[in-house]
Amino acid sequence: FLSIRDIRKIYRVGNEEVRALDGVDLVVSRGEYLAIMGASGSGKSTLMNLLGCLDTPTSGSYRLNGVAVEGLNDEELAAIRNEEIGFVFQTFNLLARTTALRNVELPLIYGGVGRTERRGKAERALERVGLADRMKHRPNELSGGQRQRVAIARALVNEPSILLADEPTGNLDSTTSAEIMELFDALNDAGNTVIVVTHEDDIAAHAHRVVTLCDGKIVSDVGK
């Protein structure tokens, strides 16, 4: 289903080489629930960006549904991202000049969903993350945790078959975090694949398998 082999991502900064990912192998089956953990700077977001078809490796291969992702052009990558993948970014990446509602509608607009239907779906997605009374606020009129929840609602709005969530509860109190994890658990129960990067053990506890990164390599991969 999702197969990463000997993936490397190497950056150059001045004269130095930064090995963000340094030989990663990972196989994920459809419907799995995976947590990715590791110290700050260990390569988690880099790995997530590769999985989410937002970035390409320096070397190595990534096959998704049997297709070699490195062989796809920009249009094909954009299609996969829109149809299959929901991505919650560590830094949210919301459109600053438009409302929470519009931000959540965005994947549905790309997907060609009609106006009435997409508005209804976006409203429900925002209600599920507790933001029914913040739909018309723009990102700078929202708290940090509210922006994070808009990013989560946007990732969930077209019920993706693969959810990639990069530290989705970093700005949330424990009650709100628990509500978000319930949404992720339900998505997984419905047969979808969920991959969550987290620093917190009680968030990782929702997953069925925990992969730990250190200095761009996988150092442990433990299923329940």
Place this chain on the structure above:
Amino acid sequence: FLSIRDIRKIYRVGNEEVRALDGVDLVVSRGEYLAIMGASGSGKSTLMNLLGCLDTPTSGSYRLNGVAVEGLNDEELAAIRNEEIGFVFQTFNLLARTTALRNVELPLIYGGVGRTERRGKAERALERVGLADRMKHRPNELSGGQRQRVAIARALVNEPSILLADEPTGNLDSTTSAEIMELFDALNDAGNTVIVVTHEDDIAAHAHRVVTLCDGKIVSDVGK
């Protein structure tokens, strides 16, 4: 030392009124170590921005060292912020087009510190947060937790008498978080005032007093 009385911060969004702070009274003594907790959207960042002289209330008063902050002009506010306050923003607010080192030097540049001295101080500040090998990276060449640590180093670099840290460990693993909390504890041991917004009980445990917000009001204020 720091006295907030009947502070309100009210926003208008369309026809609606949002009461971000709805009558807050708070007195903090010099050298105290305070944690501010509360649900996402309860008003914590709004309160921190007021304390940090980055924002003004809709009504109510704020006296800092006996001076009425609402009576100060922009220059005077900027002087207080630079000389007395170190602020770690929930969204980091780094300058995107310059290096980690330059970002940390910024408060020292404003403070008129000479070039050699400020470079030394900035380098040491980055070493203390574990970023000795990332000084020449720009923010988009850093992980989320590394950006957060640059923001922390910048707030600590001129040993502020008041540190205001808004969710400083949200993007950090537990080992790195513990290192950051040691820096804050040391700052407080040296007699400085530390106020940390956090969602995590084990971070709040470092403080001597915990203030909890709900819907823009203080609902509990418990010292150890």
